[in-house]
Amino acid sequence: MGNPLRERRTAAEWAASGQVIEIAEKIGDFEQLAAIIDADLAALDAARMPVDWRTSAVEGRVEFGFADAQRLLPTAALGVVTTVDAVCQRCLEPFRLPLEAEADLLLLELEQTAEGYDDYEVWELEETQLRPLDIVEEMLVMTMPFSAMHVDSASCNALAPVTQAPDQDMTTPFAALREQMAQDK
């Protein structure tokens, strides 16, 4: 049996089927996303390169339906989680970055509009047929931070406390971040 994530059908067909697709993929199954991660990791020495970054699990579901009772407005509800390998832009060390995408999409043709559906994000259909994998991939790509960084200062080498008074611990990472952002401009 084929993987419905890779099937191409029109939005109306997906919606009419009411199909729920369980996502159980790997990062390597998403070419565009893998290319972005690959380019990011290229900054590392070969010895530091995470060897199995392509096999990280991508899990979640996509559920198709209609937003309206007349069944004219196809929707896709998406929830997907994964953890990718990334390079911290502050300390240049590899780290594991969790990504999570959740969206209620209204699948509209170009130039098509729908009033009163503000709870949905509009997904413009550039082709007649759509492949659920492409939606999952684009949503994940959009959650990739422009500049990936360790969130917790304890893990980040650039923010490792030198010898500070305890009451400075809260302010220093943000001050360092601000400084870094100012330099990047």
Ligand SMILES: [Zn+2]
């Ligand atoms: Zn870091």
